[in-house]
Amino acid sequence: MSLLDLIPLRERCEAHRPWPRAIVDNEGWGVAIDRLEAGNLTLLGLWADGGAVHMALLDAAAIAVLTYHCMHGSYPSVGARHAPALRLERAIRDLFGLEAAGSPDTRPWLDLGFWEVMHPLGRTAPAHPPAPYVFLPAEGEALHQIPVGPVHAGIIEPSHFRFTAAGEHVVRLEQRLGYVHKGIEKLMQGATLASAARLAGRASGDSTVAYAYAFAQAAEAALQIEAPPRASYLRALMAEIERLANHFGDIGAICNDASFSLMHAQCGILRERTLRAASACFGHRLMMDVIVPGGVARDIAEDGAAALRDLRNEIRRIFPRLTAIYDNTASLQDRTVATGIVTAEYARRFGAGGYVGRASGRDFDARRALRYAPYDRLVFDVPVLTAGDVDARVRVRISEVEQSLSLIEQILDQLPGGEIRAPVDIQPKAGEGLALAEAFRGDVLVSLRLDGEGRVARCHMRDASWFQWPLLETAIEGNIVADFPLCNKSFNCSYSGHDL
């Protein structure tokens, strides 16, 4: 509550749950920007709905949303004074046609000039040929540019990276994203809750559980219902299995990018075992579409708990040996230690979630900060390191594997009986819900507005990557070009989750 007390408000919106939303005018919007700039608040999201712009703010464990109704299609730029908002404002303009007045960067972001319409979620107009995209300048003697992508040399999602290098050293990296923009938020408008949940589960396939989790929580907040206790435990179980699988994949892949393929092979085995256990428990290797608004679509298989205990035993047997190899291999650490450093100041200012933030001293984890069920009844640590390099991001993941194993054990031990799904469509009602769920790479925000007929009026999803991608640009500065894959993999940002 104290979060909104310091901001001049025009009107509170009662329909928004569980955290408050209030309408502000120029003064309140400006105070919020002041507080962001001063570092008193963290920007959780910035998105549009019709002619209004919403700003989600975080203060320790309190969240609030401010709404600014645009006059003449424009609102005061947040990005002008708080850089993390810049790309979000560019996306708002591409999708809605709302201008961030005073923004220093008015280039398009998601609209690469290939759509037939402009502002597909706002007042649409036929597209006209785009102006050539201008990358930010880097000037100096003997600098050269290296353009990479959108099709990359591996099994990777598409994007364009523009390096400016002095010899081997990167002077500047500028990213250009948007290539996998599928128009998910537009597809969600008017969709039933069930089909919108399926779309949410395909925002970023590696975080399908986390997205479905956040979407379901937002829907339940809007409808003022609660998932049954058993469903809530099963959700967390899936979220931790997903975290394990992704962390194994990442730890192996980071070592592989340092040419240490043994770890890659061994972590690949653990990842595969985890996916097979997931499939044995929930019938799908990635556990897609199991979490639904109201609860979960299916119960854990009868022999699921046994499969998970076998998995836990196998991981406990193998993983410590792998971390010992990581610890004792100087040639590997030579690549990861002091490479790709994200400063604590940047991590704080950008509100970097997940291992990117926690490897740079930002002690935030949505599971602990918000204590959403069932994490309020589970005991776990949030590992935080301060070095901010590739090594720290590996080590945070290693510690999180241990935490997830412990959480899985606790969940299996405490798993309550009973229903797994509460009805959502008995009495459709209008409402607004916001949820934050901790995906393996950081917090996923979902804001959902339901019309009175059981359909989605507006849904916005913000991947943790939005606040991590810009930090990758800072992390690579001064490193050699050949270390970029290593740095990039240590972030493992989502392209699809960002582009939507």
Added chain:
Amino acid sequence: MRRILLDSLTHGSLTEPAPQPDAAMLTELAASLDRVARAKLGRSLSIREVDAGSCNGCELEIHALGNAFYDLERLGLRFVASPRHADVLMVTGPVTKNMREALARTYNATPDPKWVVAIGDCAVDGGLFASSYAVVGGVSAVVPVDLHIRGCPPQPVDILKGLVALMTAAH
């Protein structure tokens, strides 16, 4: 210590085919793929993966093809970094408008003879995203497709099966 670790890790039961349907299918696949691939392409087939708009779910399972359980490379199949080195383009996703040109260019950069394998339900016809302003549709809307492997995402073993089917058909 490294030796002990390596021994215990690499000489365990993992690398042996376990008596499960999965492993049995894989052994069978390995034999048939080996025979056909040898006839067509001297025992090797190079694959260039292109994500044309996927949610990255398909990429995860394509990655899994390389792990110890599926071990794609023992079959003579491998992923290459450039379309110029590829026999097969493995394309995922509904093709987004933002990726249409990049996909077409990648196809044009791949030398003949070439095959295109579309992976996942979205690659068939755009899937859940088909009606979007930002999506062209399935892969065949941009480049000719020789084989669709369905699934959301398809399991690694389904992708292997599909590659065998392609080889047999192309024979």
